[in-house]
Amino acid sequence: xxxxxxxxxxxxxxxxxxxxxxxxxxxxxxxxxxxxxxxxxxxxxxxxxxxxxxxxxxxxxxxxxxxxxxxxxxxxxxxxxxxxxxxxxxxxxxxxxxxxxxxxx
Numbered sequence: 001x002x003x004x005x006x007x008x009x010x011x012x013x014x015x016x017x018x019x020x021x022x023x024x025x026x027x028x029x030x031x032x033x034x035x036x037x038x039x040x041x042x043x044x045x046x047x048x049x050x051x052x053x054x055x056x057x058x059x060x061x062x063x064x065x066x067x068x069x070x071x072x073x074x075x076x077x078x079x080x081x082x083x084x085x086x087x088x089x090x091x092x093x094x095x096x097x098x099x100x101x102x103x104x105x
Contacts, residue, residue, distance in 0.1 A: 008089050
């Protein structure tokens, strides 16, 4: 069974915010390009045996969270081996205070 990538509603909302920001600041072409890069970045996990950094700021959570970096964004995810899922939990702008990463839905 192939591993599937699933985006949480919270992560999708963050993608929408990023799109809106770049749409206003840089135009539709730039907004679409950045969002496309963020959305396709997790596909690399499947071919790289899921090896990425653990997110130290979220060690207190029940799930073990990892992250990928794409542009100025951390794509935060956890792996559900039982269900063969990569669950994208958040897309976090690394230019923010890192403590904000601990926010909850």
